[in-house]
Amino acid sequence: MELFDLSDKVAVITGSTKGIGRAIAEQMALHGARVVVSSRKAEACAAVSAEINQRVGAERAIAIPANISRKEDLEHLVVRSREAFGRIDILVCNAASNPYYGSMLGIGDEQFDKILDNNIKSNHWLCSMVIPEMRERRDGVIIIVSSIGGILGHTTLGAYGLSKAADLALARNIAAEFGPDNIRANAIAPGLIKTDFARALWDNPEYLEKATERSPLRRIGTPEEIAGAAVFLASPAGAFMTGQTLVIDGGRVTAN
Numbered sequence: 451m452e453l454f455d456l457s458d459k460v461a462v463i464t465g466s467t468k469g470i471g472r473a474i475a476e477q478m479a480l481h482g483a484r485v486v487v488s489s490r491k492a493e494a495c496a497a498v499s500a501e502i503n504q505r506v507g508a509e510r511a512i513a514i515p516a517n518i519s520r521k522e523d524l525e526h527l528v529v530r531s532r533e534a535f536g537r538i539d540i541l542v543c544n545a546a547s548n549p550y551y552g553s554m555l556g557i558g559d560e561q562f563d564k565i566l567d568n569n570i571k572s573n574h575w576l577c578s579m580v581i582p583e584m585r586e587r588r589d590g591v592i593i594i595v596s597s598i599g600g601i602l603g604h605t606t607l608g609a610y611g612l613s614k615a616a617d618l619a620l621a622r623n624i625a626a627e628f629g630p631d632n633i634r635a636n637a638i639a640p641g642l643i644k645t646d647f648a649r650a651l652w653d654n655p656e657y658l659e660k661a662t663e664r665s666p667l668r669r670i671g672t673p674e675e676i677a678g679a680a681v682f683l684a685s686p687a688g689a690f691m692t693g694q695t696l697v698i699d700g701g702r703v704t705a706n
Contacts, residue, residue, distance in 0.1 A: 453687035457482035460535040461684065462527065464518055464576070465545030467494040469645035470595060473673035474542055474680045476502055479510045481681050486531045489545065490517045518545045518572040519564075528579045537587070538580050540684045543573040544595040546613075546647075554608040562609050569613035573620060577635075581624070585631040591684045592635040594621045595676070598699050601639060614639070618695050625693030634692040636683050641699025642670040666701035 461478045465471040467489040475485045479502050487499040495513035502511040514530045516523040531538055547568040550561040577592055584590025599607050600614030617637055624635035642661050662668050679696050682688045697703055 454481055454681055454685045456540075456681070456685055459483045459539040459684070460486070460531070460537055461540035461542060462486040462488065462531050462538050462580075463542040463544055464488050464516070464527075466542075467491070467498045469647055470640065470643060470673045470676045471542070471544040472498055473677035474544065475511065476505065477674070477677040477681050478540070478684065479503075479506050481685065483510065483540065483684075484535050485511045486527070486534070487511055487513050488516050488527055490515060518576075519547075519568055521575055524572065524576050524579065528576070532583075537583060539584075539589065540591045540593070541576060541580050542593045542595065542680060542684075543576055543617075545572070546595070548607070548610045548647075550609060551606050553606070557609055565609045565613050566616075569610070570616045570620070573617060577620070577624060581628060581633065584633045585628065588632045590628075590631075590633040592621070592624055592633065593680055593683050594618075594635070594637045595680075596621075596637045596639045596695065598639050598641050598697060598703055601695075601697070601703055621695070622693045629692055634683075634688070636688070636691060636693065637695045638676060638679050638683070639695050639697045639699070640671060640676050641665070641697075641702045643676060644670055644672055661702070664702060664705055665699070666705050669700060671698065671700060 461483045463475045466475040466487045479485045487495045492515040495515045499511035499513040503509050514527050516527040550557045594617045596617040597614040599611035600618050604611050621635045621637040
């Protein structure tokens, strides 16, 4: 058995047209999986899936757009994925929102609700949609992309951190309840990664300097460095790991 082989596996990855999600889709396809590229914009999904197929030299990626805030969109994503590939072996809940940056005292109710709905409720919905078939097969992997914001306190990302802490609990709860059905669930908690999603942080010279000086590796991460962990968790290499949070942050948490 090749430890990192994902041949014959089907992976659905939300928020996978850029950043961490795209890197996960690319690396899982390169390791043999068939992948479903999904985000809100159909054109972006089609373009990324075509680029992945060109890169791997095979038709391993398809595009199925979905807005994570709409339950019917997620139901359509699951149904279409099964129609295309027959099943869903791996679910990566990566898409998230953060419409507010600042003191907890200034966040509006609508912004707060959007963060919790998109970062927690949508993941709960999607996991609930795929777990029954995984239980029936007695095989499945769920990966939730959280953040070190769910572990550390933060002065300007409070609600986002709350939502990401809940995601860590969601992975643990799924692991505890459905482990006897051979379903594994883990979370990844990235530190500061150079993505468009985190641009407000790393594109700020003052913030970037503070963030890197407190990190033992003295730099921020790349999406590919998170994708490698996702491949590990989804593959035979991670077969005995469940209910855990894999922190990938250049040592930032340990040096806090």
